[in-house]
Amino acid sequence: MKGRYEDEKLFWIPVLIAAVFLLPFLLKGMTNSYRYYLYVLNIAGIYMILTVGLDLLSGYTGLISLGHAAFFAIGAYLSAILVDQGGLPFELSLIIAPLLTGLFGLVIGFPALRLEGMYLGLATMGFGFIVKRMIIALRQWTQGSNGLQVSSPHIFGFTFRNDWDNYFLIYTGVVLTVVIARRMVRSKLGRAFMAIRDSERAAEAVGIRLAKYKMISFFISGVFAGFAGVLFAHTSHFISTDHFDILLSVYFIIMILVGGVGSIYGAVLGALFIVLLDNLAIPLFKDWLQTFITVEAGDIQSLIFGLIMFLFIIFQPTGLYGLWLKVRIYWKLFPFNPRKRFS
Amino acid sequence: MKLKMSLVGITITLLLVGCAKKELTPGVTDTEILIGNIQDLSGPMKELGYLLPAGANLYFQYINDQGGIYGRKIRMLVEDHQYNPQKAVAAAKKLIEKDQVFCLYQVIGTSTSEAIIPILEEYKIPLVAPATQSGTMSRPLRRYIFQTDTGYDKQMNVLIDYILRQDKNARIGLIYQDDNYGANALKGAAEAEARHKITLQKESYQRGASDFSGQVGNLMKGGATHVIIAGIVREPIIIMKTAAAMGYRPQFLGLSPTMDHRVAIAAGPAGEGYIAANFAPLWNSDAPGPVLYRKLHDKYADPKTLPLGMYSYYGFATATVLVEALKNAGKDLTRASFLQALNSLDYKGGSFPDFKWTRTNHGSSGKVVLVQVKNGKQVEISDWLD
Amino acid sequence: MPDLLIDNLHIHFDGVIALDDVSLTVKSGEIFSLIGPNGSGKSTLFNCINGFNRPRKGAIRFGGINLLRKKTHEIPLLGIARTFQNLQNVPYMTVLDNVLLGAHLRISKRDTVKRWLSRKQRVAEEALALEIMDLLGIANFERKYLLGQPFGIRKLVEIARALVSRPKLILLDEPAAGMNDQETIEIAKIITEIRNELGITVLVVEHDMRLVMRISDRICVLDSGKVITIGKPDEVKQHPEVVKVFLGEGTDA
Numbered sequence: 009m010k011g012r013y014e015d016e017k018l019f020w021i022p023v024l025i026a027a028v029f030l031l032p033f034l035l036k037g038m039t040n041s042y043r044y045y046l047y048v049l050n051i052a053g054i055y056m057i058l059t060v061g062l063d064l065l066s067g068y069t070g071l072i073s074l075g076h077a078a079f080f081a082i083g084a085y086l087s088a089i090l091v092d093q094g095g096l097p098f099e100l101s102l103i104i105a106p107l108l109t110g111l112f113g114l115v116i117g118f119p120a121l122r123l124e125g126m127y128l129g130l131a132t133m134g135f136g137f138i139v140k141r142m143i144i145a146l147r148q149w150t151q152g153s154n155g156l157q158v159s160s161p162h163i164f165g166f167t168f169r170n171d172w173d174n175y176f177l178i179y180t181g182v183v184l185t186v187v188i189a190r191r192m193v194r195s196k197l198g199r200a201f202m203a204i205r206d207s208e209r210a211a212e213a214v215g216i217r218l219a220k221y222k223m224i225s226f227f228i229s230g231v232f233a234g235f236a237g238v239l240f241a242h243t244s245h246f247i248s249t250d251h252f253d254i255l256l257s258v259y260f261i262i263m264i265l266v267g268g269v270g271s272i273y274g275a276v277l278g279a280l281f282i283v284l285l286d287n288l289a290i291p292l293f294k295d296w297l298q299t300f301i302t303v304e305a306g307d308i309q310s311l312i313f314g315l316i317m318f319l320f321i322i323f324q325p326t327g328l329y330g331l332w333l334k335v336r337i338y339w340k341l342f343p344f345n346p347r348k349r350f351s
Numbered sequence: 352m353k354l355k356m357s358l359v360g361i362t363i364t365l366l367l368v369g370c371a372k373k374e375l376t377p378g379v380t381d382t383e384i385l386i387g388n389i390q391d392l393s394g395p396m397k398e399l400g401y402l403l404p405a406g407a408n409l410y411f412q413y414i415n416d417q418g419g420i421y422g423r424k425i426r427m428l429v430e431d432h433q434y435n436p437q438k439a440v441a442a443a444k445k446l447i448e449k450d451q452v453f454c455l456y457q458v459i460g461t462s463t464s465e466a467i468i469p470i471l472e473e474y475k476i477p478l479v480a481p482a483t484q485s486g487t488m489s490r491p492l493r494r495y496i497f498q499t500d501t502g503y504d505k506q507m508n509v510l511i512d513y514i515l516r517q518d519k520n521a522r523i524g525l526i527y528q529d530d531n532y533g534a535n536a537l538k539g540a541a542e543a544e545a546r547h548k549i550t551l552q553k554e555s556y557q558r559g560a561s562d563f564s565g566q567v568g569n570l571m572k573g574g575a576t577h578v579i580i581a582g583i584v585r586e587p588i589i590i591m592k593t594a595a596a597m598g599y600r601p602q603f604l605g606l607s608p609t610m611d612h613r614v615a616i617a618a619g620p621a622g623e624g625y626i627a628a629n630f631a632p633l634w635n636s637d638a639p640g641p642v643l644y645r646k647l648h649d650k651y652a653d654p655k656t657l658p659l660g661m662y663s664y665y666g667f668a669t670a671t672v673l674v675e676a677l678k679n680a681g682k683d684l685t686r687a688s689f690l691q692a693l694n695s696l697d698y699k700g701g702s703f704p705d706f707k708w709t710r711t712n713h714g715s716s717g718k719v720v721l722v723q724v725k726n727g728k729q730v731e732i733s734d735w736l737d
Numbered sequence: 738m739p740d741l742l743i744d745n746l747h748i749h750f751d752g753v754i755a756l757d758d759v760s761l762t763v764k765s766g767e768i769f770s771l772i773g774p775n776g777s778g779k780s781t782l783f784n785c786i787n788g789f790n791r792p793r794k795g796a797i798r799f800g801g802i803n804l805l806r807k808k809t810h811e812i813p814l815l816g817i818a819r820t821f822q823n824l825q826n827v828p829y830m831t832v833l834d835n836v837l838l839g840a841h842l843r844i845s846k847r848d849t850v851k852r853w854l855s856r857k858q859r860v861a862e863e864a865l866a867l868e869i870m871d872l873l874g875i876a877n878f879e880r881k882y883l884l885g886q887p888f889g890i891r892k893l894v895e896i897a898r899a900l901v902s903r904p905k906l907i908l909l910d911e912p913a914a915g916m917n918d919q920e921t922i923e924i925a926k927i928i929t930e931i932r933n934e935l936g937i938t939v940l941v942v943e944h945d946m947r948l949v950m951r952i953s954d955r956i957c958v959l960d961s962g963k964v965i966t967i968g969k970p971d972e973v974k975q976h977p978e979v980v981k982v983f984l985g986e987g988t989d990a
Contacts, residue, residue: 047448195852196837249462
């Protein structure tokens with residue numbers, strides 16, 4: 009039987025996974041400030057988990073969400089409260105908190121059945137504001153706007169104390185997320201999502217219940233966002249409403265746009281790209297720019313993000329992942345010109 | 352198993368390397384002390400992000416021109432957190448790991464400062480004078496945070512005591528921002544309510560709100576004769592103008608973030624008589640701190656880019672505290688000796704009311720001076736109250 | 738296999754009558770064609786059968802069940818599949834996945850979960866589609882993304898998607914529209930194979946009169962929502978009103 013996908017070369021997957029887990033050792037050998045880079049990578053990893061979930065919803069199912077920072081916050085707060093106040097073991101919270109976040113996904117998914125495009129974007133954005141208010145209002149558990157101290161991740165007797173430990177925890181999560189999400193999108197579930205995105209009529213005509221699958225998509229997306237939230241809360245040890253700004257939701261959208269909408273690897277690449285750009289490239293660019301004029305990173309950050317998004321939408325709508333596929337095909341077919349392969 | 356082995360191996364190597372390097376304190380050489388400052392350079396408070404470090408640099412330059420501290424000149428790196436706690440963490444890690452600063456100083460904001468507490472504890476690095484007056488920074492005691500400013504909760508107590516001294520029968524209203532700032536103000540209000548057996552009429556608003564007619568209307572109906580504003584700069588201006596337009600003229604008072612000359616300018620006649628709490632001498636007063644500040648400003652600053660004012664004075668004042676602690680730590684400057692110096696600092700520099708830090712108290716003097724707008728200018732109207 | 742009974746179907750949109758008391762029966766195992774000028778109500782009839790449109794009056798029965806009482810997504814459960822005139826498929830999915838989309842109801846939840854873990858299950862799932870794709874001669878395209886495939890292939894993918902659900906009745910909405918002569922002959926062959934080899938009843942809307950005349954067992958002519966005549970191709974060709982309505986289209990048939 010022939011494989012269905014050109015990239016279903018399973019050999020590369022263990023190699024890639026091994027590379028991910030060897031990277032910290034490499035960084036350590038290379039630089040003294042490796043722990044800073046690990047921290048940046050950890051943030052990227054947490055965002056990868058979230059953007060993969062967001063991509064399932066917005067990229068695959070075509071339901072835009074500007075409220076994913078809220079799901080992220082729910083997962084973070086739920087786990088912080090369940091573990092630190094409810095005494096739930098972290099191992100269980102790692103499963104329960106995301107599932108509960110998924111239920112919140114269902115709550116917001118319900119109005120989504122009647123809303124499309126921009127209106128859905130606004131509704132989910134409103135959800136973001138509501139969640140923020142709720143967190144402040146539920147002072148008893150969340151400490152309101154004071155923010156909440158969170159315990160370290162603790163799995164089967166091992167406590168993850170610093171960025172080095174956290175890296176292995178987070179990237180195990182990333183690998184799991186990517187594998188599960190890839191499996192999902194290649195199954196009946198993923199086909200149903202994509203059919204809903206591209207043709208609701210065709211979807212209904214083959215027997216897909218639109219409402220059910222849209223809800224499932226919101227649920228799954230919520231679960232991933234919640235999972236990311238749990239990891240974020242326990243690895244950063246402090247969460248507050250300021251962490252989960254509406255702008256963060258917008259950055260998540262930029263990440264999947266840049267990575268390539270409707271592709272799991274794209275979401276991963278997008279999160280990595282934006283986080284590295286934000287933390288490493290923009291400061292360098294700022295320092296260079298400051299030899300001419302006085303600017304601050306934040307001033308050019310929005311400008312660069314906006315510009316990048318604009319350029320990707322115009323020139324590279326399939327995102328970084330699409331670019332990679334193109335390059336790969338180009339080298340495979342070299343010297344024959346492989347134009348129009350993906351046009 | 353192999354992974355575990357190599358993990359253990361690498362950890363041991365790291366420990367050995369760590370031990371070998373122990374004599375070297377990060378950020379300290381024979382000629383320099385490197386400190387890290389995290390400001391909001393491009394977010395909602397970016398104006399302060401420039402003024403606070405600029406004020407601090409006036410004093411650092413003065414010290415450096417005198418030959419520094421035991422021959423070491425002070426150099427300050429400023430990172431941007433855009434008022435986002437996650438970015439504050441990233442900035443702190445960068446300063447500590449990449450730039451190898453000796454200590455952190457003046458991180459602005461409450462949630463941003465709180466977000467980096469786990470890092471301070473992990474690296475055992477002190478944060479001197481976080482730029483926030485939230486009482487939560489030093490109560491309960493944070494091992495690595497040393498606060499120079501009097502907390503909002505203490506300020507609230509002083510303001511309410513003051514009002515009741517002026518007018519026994521005062522009915523006090525409070526408008527607070529519904530976030531961690533407001534929460535700390537409410538804590539102080541609750542303490543004062545219990546002491547005086549009174550009840551404040553409380554109205555809240557969301558950060559960024561620009562319409563206060565509902566809150567002001569409620570206070571007017573409730574008959575508040577004194578209204579305390581736990582806002583930043585914009586809110587007292589709008590609130591006082593709204594009240595004036597409604598023909599409601601209570602005595603307005605505010606916490607330290609409203610102690611801004613722009614309130615007097617922008618509110619115009621409606622702002623006349625406005626009283627704000629201040630945790631340091633007023634920058635244009637005759638206390639020794641402000642006098643030195645103005646002298647250094649004359650000497651080093653270009654008034655076009657750095658005007659005299661409360662924020663650059665605040666940066667200057669905290670710098671005097673930092674320098675004093677660095678001096679006390681002695682010639683052999685390490686993080687341990689610095690922490691020891693901080694834990695026993697007896698500050699009498701005149702830029703803040705005198706205070707003492709001990710192993711169990713990293714808070715300020717708890718004192719406040721009241722500043723009133725008279726003829727459009729701010730003047731101190733009280734002694735140090737606590 | 739059940740017959741499709743359409744009884745006094747009536748539907749109008751904003752005062753325009755789209756179907757006016759249409760009654761017809763598609764017998765099991767038949768290739769039944771609907772013809773008529775643009776706007777005569779052919780596609781509306783399709784949309785009524787698979788639940789996109791909700792008629793005011795009348796009934797559509799299939800195996801004793803009134804389809805009008807069923808939700809759109811329940812229609813395929815009864816064994817009715819359809820294609821669309823303007824292609825409704827997923828460009829950023831492979832050809833194989835586009836076809837497998839049609840097998841949605843044949844794949845159980847359990848199989849889906851199993852599939853995540855077992856390669857065998859994945860192969861079994863693919864086999865569902867490859868069987869049909871072989872029949873239509875598009876098995877070579879399985880790994881290609883649909884985007885960028887020629888129109889003819891996409892058309893066949895559409896048919897394959899309908900077939901893979903193993904329907905009892907298939908509704909083909911203009912299968913030959915936009916195809917060249919060679920491809921039209923191919924389509925004609927496929928339609929007869931669908932009936933002869935798979936035993937599926939075929940209801941087809943088509944503009945190409947040559948194709949219709951060649952493959953149909955019976956033909957229904959619609960004009961302005963009314964049935965003009967129903968009969969064998971030869972009878973319909975002779976019908977005076979049909980000649981009138983199809984003047985132009987009819988003559989080159």
